[in-house]
Amino acid sequence: MSLLASESEILAPLASGWFLEHAWLIPVIPAIAFALIILIGKRLPMKGSELGVLSMISSLVLAAGAGYQWIQRTNSATEDQFVEPVIKSWSWWRSGGFDFGIGQHIDGLSILVLIVVAFISTLVQIYSLEYLRGDRRYTHFFAALTLFSGGMLAMVLADNMMLFLLGWEIMGLCSFMLIGHWWEEDANSRAALKAFFTVRTGDVGLLVGISMLYFSANDWTQEHLGVSGFSIRGISAWALSGAPNSTVITIAAVALFIACIGKSGQFPLHTWLPDAMAGPTPVSSLLHSSTMVVAGVYLVARLYPVFFVGLNILGSGGNLIVIIGGITIVISAALAFVQNDIKRVLAYSTVSQLGYMMLGLGAGAWLPAVFHIFTHAFFKACLFLGAGSISHSASHHSFDMKRDMGGLRKVMPITFTTWIISTLALCGVFPFSGFFSKDEIIDNVGHNGYNLFMIIGLIGAFMTAAYMTRATYLTFFGEPRGASAGHADHGDTHNSHDADASHDAHDVEQSHGPHESGLLITIPLIILSVLALSSGFLNATPFGESWERMKLWVEPRSVEVVEETHLGGPGESLIINLPSAEEVHSKSVCGSAQPETGICYAPQLNHAPFKWLKAMMSMAIVFLGIAISWILSTLLFTKRAPRLVGLTQRVKILGFGHKLLVNKYYLDVLYEKVIVRSIAYPVARAAYWFNQNILDGILHAIANSTRKISGWVYKNVDQLVVDGTVNNSATLTKSLGTAAQPTQSGKVSQYAALLFSAAAVAALVLVIINT
Amino acid sequence: MxxxxxxxxxxxxxxxxxxxxxxxxxxxxxxxxxxxxxxxxxxxxxxxxxxxxxxxxxxxxxxxxxxxxxxxxxxxxxxxxxxxxDLNNSYKKLGIPVGLVMLVAMGLALTDSFGDEKLPESAKVVSTQEVSDQIFGPYLLPFWALSFVLLAAVVGAIVLARKD
Amino acid sequence: MFVNQFLFLGAILFCIGVYGVVARKNAVLMLMSIEIILNSVNINLLTFALRNGSTDGHVFALYIIAVAAAEVGVGLGLVLLVYRNKKTISIDDLSEMRG
The missing domain is CATH 1.20.120.1200 (NADH-ubiquinone/plastoquinone oxidoreductase chain 6, subunit NuoJ)
Structure with a gap:
């Protein structure tokens, strides 16, 4: 002990507080609110929506308090101290030796996502008060929205994989309910089903991954940490301990990543996400852009050690995550060019941004990817709510940019301004938040040796700038068209997803033509755009170390933790195995080798040094994208330049590309026509063939021979012998039936007598046999 | 004794x-x-x-x-x-042999299995506390299930018996 | 005391109950016979509890009493319903299930 104490430093207990200890209340409040809305919501003055909004506000307050205390906790630690997460765990149920816990695992990552989810949920619920006013399932909408928030918050702070799975599935269910909110329209219910089934396909991977991790990690975690193999902390430590079998952990990581592909809309399961835009716009904004779809990214970030070790991140020139992320970035950005529906452009943009996050995680840029979750949530929510604002107040519930929008910048100044800010943030222009996260991802990907993927990231940035410019141009510039010009043809021609949003009360108001939306809509927009502008400064790498707050607060420190078991519970008495003085700045062994004395919870990652030159270069690429797209848009949509209009019809390659994009790379065709049919059809065809050739053949053969035989038999046997027998047997059957009929008398007593006598006889037989 | x-x-x-x-x-x-x-x-x-x-x-x-x-x-x-x-039905005659056959079967089984085994002499009375420890310990789940059965029975009886 | 004296008492009561279920036409009397059967089962359970020196039998005896109470409640509800619709509680008159 004295030897150890000389090398290590006994550290003071970390600061904690009420909010951190009681963070589990954050998801409990929406869950209770959900039950109340379902039970009594319809009788309340605001149809239950006030319960939803209030519960989200209180969750937000709790999350903010926990965030503040977490910052204090990190500040109370020394620079090289591992900041223990605040973990609480209770036994939920036991079954056959398995102990399923329920509890909270609060660290920087979960706090960050908790705050984002609670914040965006609050704003979206406020926005929905106005957007869905008068909807026929208003109460149910708020109930599902609140339940979603509860599920997501529970998933985020889960301390074990079972609770995580629970939250994950609740989100999937709510997503289904909310996409299909207007299920009367066939397209909506089909989109809901598609989303549900596609995500379920991936969820199989989650189940497989969780059970594999449990069965391989349980022994180790019980021995070293005293927790079950479901515990996130236990799994993380196990993955970095050097104990796991490399094949097992690789398969588990791949299985978990399949779940992430489904949930986060990565290639090749991204097809559900754009269709999910059939739901109401607040739903698209909350679930399908800023919060639910980052669940997959969150899973990767949460169990990062598993992926780090399993997929050998940093150790090879490419792995599953970066490849999927890279493919997703490019193909979905390309798809965004051919969409006319503004929400679909944003949907593909979301898919593409999720690809960036995955790319970052896969390339060892953990912090920038997590930071991108944070910033992306704000500007993407803002863009979606902006699109909703346009359709609500200007384009008569249409989302078609080419037909019903254009020139809206003058009539909707607030929506326009917030949109522009968020667009610039999304493109990654310098002082806006997207720059600080997305550029960091690209930079770190290159720094960690994934040069090819850095180029893909830059191409993606170019494409992002270009398609967002196109969408902005079509929506806000040029001449007003269709509904936004005031001559709205009522509901019959335009391709609207929200067409039956709220016909009754609003149509009177709508007929005044385009106008700015109400305060309940614009205030969330303004708040979000302010955050889209400023949230990047929380981790502004360009301004030096002191600006990198997120790194300090969120990133887990990769130091070995040596726990003294005899000095009380975990978190109270920690001894950090500090390296000796000359080694202080060398690499920690976490992630790269087996820890010798302690336990690692996070792998050692690099951070790319910021260079203005690189930032300038990517900025130049972005501006190039904006400029080219602007010129092309002006020529194509306003001036109708004859050389450009109809280009896709004239040039074959372009036409082919356009067709490919319009058909979404034929992936839906592949899934629905090829894969489903290739499974369903051969079975059916084989059954048919079997039926036709074998069974029928046998039958025909039998029939033919029978006919021949029967011809002979008929003459000789049938007429003479059988006829008599048949007649006799028919008579016999009839008399038997008549004889048996009394047993079916319908009289209960008789049934009872028969039952008991049968039982008695059987019992007697049994007794006699056994004695 | x-x-x-x-x-x-x-x-x-x-x-x-x-x-x-x-x-x-x-x-x-x-x-x-x-x-x-x-x-x-x-x-x-x-x-x-x-x-x-x-x-x-x-x-x-x-x-x-x-x-x-x-x-x-x-x-x-x-x-x-x-x-x-007319409280009895026509199956009265069937009931007697059924009951007798069952009695014979059970009697055979009982004499065969327990013969002249005796109950423990100094059996102490099982206290209510012991029973409740069992009910609210290992048999808690059946207890819950039973609560639901009773609830369902109450609701069912009311629904069945009320006049409308 | 022999184990068998209680078990035989249970067996006899059980058979009497079975006879009642088979022979009775009146629905209320049928339910009463079922109660006799349930009680005979309880006697058996408690005998074995004493024999094995465990309290499990007590727990199940209590559960059976509770279930029997529920059964009587629902059963008499059904009888009342039948009476209201048919003006009789004779089981023999309820032969809608005749094959």
Whole structure:
């Protein structure tokens, strides 16, 4: 002990507080609110929506308090101290030796996502008060929205994989309910089903991954940490301990990543996400852009050690995550060019941004990817709510940019301004938040040796700038068209997803033509755009170390933790195995080798040094994208330049590309026509063939021979012998039936007598046999 | 021991006679009253079997509550208070052999399995605390299930019996 | 005391109950016979509890009493319903299930 104490430093207990200890209340409040809305919501003055909004506000307050205390906790630690997460765990149920816990695992990552989810949920619920006013399932909408928030918050702070799975599935269910909110329209219910089934396909991977991790990690975690193999902390430590079998952990990581592909809309399961835009716009904004779809990214970030070790991140020139992320970035950005529906452009943009996050995680840029979750949530929510604002107040519930929008910048100044800010943030222009996260991802990907993927990231940035410019141009510039010009043809021609949003009360108001939306809509927009502008400064790498707050607060420190078991519970008495003085700045062994004395919870990652030159270069690429797209848009949509209009019809390659994009790379065709049919059809065809050739053949053969035989038999046997027998047997059957009929008398007593006598006889037989 | 055996014998004979009266009497109300005798005898046997809590519960639930239900059921279905001739059905004759065959089967099995095994002499009375420790310990789940059964029965009985 | 004296008492009561279920036409009397059967089962359970020196039998005896109470409640509800619709509680008159 004295030897150890000389090398290590006994550290003071970390600061904690009420909010951190009681963070589990954050998801409990929406869950209770959900039950109340379902039970009594319809009788309340605001149809239950006030319960939803209030519960989200209180969750937000709790999350903010926990965030503040977490910052204090990190500040109370020394620079090289591992900041223990605040973990609480209770036994939920036991079954056959398995102990399923329920509890909270609060660290920087979960706090960050908790705050984002609670914040965006609050704003979206406020926005929905106005957007869905008068909807026929208003109460149910708020109930599902609140339940979603509860599920997501529970998933985020889960301390074990079972609770995580629970939250994950609740989100999937709510997503289904909310996409299909207007299920009367066939397209909506089909989109809901598609989303549900596609995500379920991936969820199989989650189940497989969780059970594999449990069965391989349980022994180790019980021995070293005293927790079950479901515990996130236990799994993380196990993955970095050097104990796991490399094949097992690789398969588990791949299985978990399949779940992430489904949930986060990565290639090749991204097809559900754009269709999910059939739901109401607040739903698209909350679930399908800023919060639910980052669940997959969150899973990767949460169990990062598993992926780090399993997929050998940093150790090879490419792995599953970066490849999927890279493919997703490019193909979905390309798809965004051919969409006319503004929400679909944003949907593909979301898919593409999720690809960036995955790319970052896969390339060892953990912090920038997590930071991108944070910033992306704000500007993407803002863009979606902006699109909703346009359709609500200007384009008569249409989302078609080419037909019903254009020139809206003058009539909707607030929506326009917030949109522009968020667009610039999304493109990654310098002082806006997207720059600080997305550029960091690209930079770190290159720094960690994934040069090819850095180029893909830059191409993606170019494409992002270009398609967002196109969408902005079509929506806000040029001449007003269709509904936004005031001559709205009522509901019959335009391709609207929200067409039956709220016909009754609003149509009177709508007929005044385009106008700015109400305060309940614009205030969330303004708040979000302010955050889209400023949230990047929380981790502004360009301004030096002191600006990198997120790194300090969120990133887990990769130091070995040596726990003294005899000095009380975990978190109270920690001894950090500090390296000796000359080694202080060398690499920690976490992630790269087996820890010798302690336990690692996070792998050692690099951070790319910021260079203005690189930032300038990517900025130049972005501006190039904006400029080219602007010129092309002006020529194509306003001036109708004859050389450009109809280009896709004239040039074959372009036409082919356009067709490919319009058909979404034929992936839906592949899934629905090829894969489903290739499974369903051969079975059916084989059954048919079997039926036709074998069974029928046998039958025909039998029939033919029978006919021949029967011809002979008929003459000789049938007429003479059988006829008599048949007649006799028919008579016999009839008399038997008549004889048996009394047993079916319908009289209960008789049934009872028969039952008991049968039982008695059987019992007697049994007794006699056994004695 | 002798006293207990004598007690058992008396109670057992009374119970058997009473049970036979329940299934043979021609008066519904009398049948209910004979049933009281059977149930009370059963409660007495429970005490002999060192199960006082079950015995008390038997008295409270069966003789107290269930019998009242039976009498009310008799009243509401307007059975004649006096003797009635057609309480039995035509399967009466089938019932006797069925019962006898069962009795023979069980008797054979019992003599074969337990022969002249004796109950432990110094059995101490099982306290209510021990029973509750069992119910609220290992048998908690069946207890919950039972609560739901009772709830469902209450709801079902009301739904069935109310007039509308 | 022998184990068998209680078990035989239970067996006899059980058979009497079975006879009652088979022979009785009146629905209320049928329910009473079922009560006799349930009580005989309880006697068996408690006998074995005493024999094995465990309290499990007590727990199940209590559960059976509770279930029997529920059964009587629902059963008499059904009888009342039948009486209201058919003006009789004779089981023999309820032969809608005749094959």
């Amino acid at each position: 002798i006293a207990q055996n004598i007690g058992f014998l008396i109670i057992a004979i009374v119970m058997i006679v009473a049970a036979l009266r329940v299934v043979t009497t021609n008066n519904v109300v009398h049948a209910a009253l004979w049933l009281v005798v059977v149930l009370a005898g059963a409660a007495a046997q429970y005490i002999l079997l060192a199960a006082e809590f079950v015995a008390v519960t038997q008295v409270l639930v069966y003789i107290g509550a269930v019998m009242v239900l039976f009498l009310f059921g008799t009243m509401l279905t307007r059975a004649r208070i006096g003797a009635e001739s």
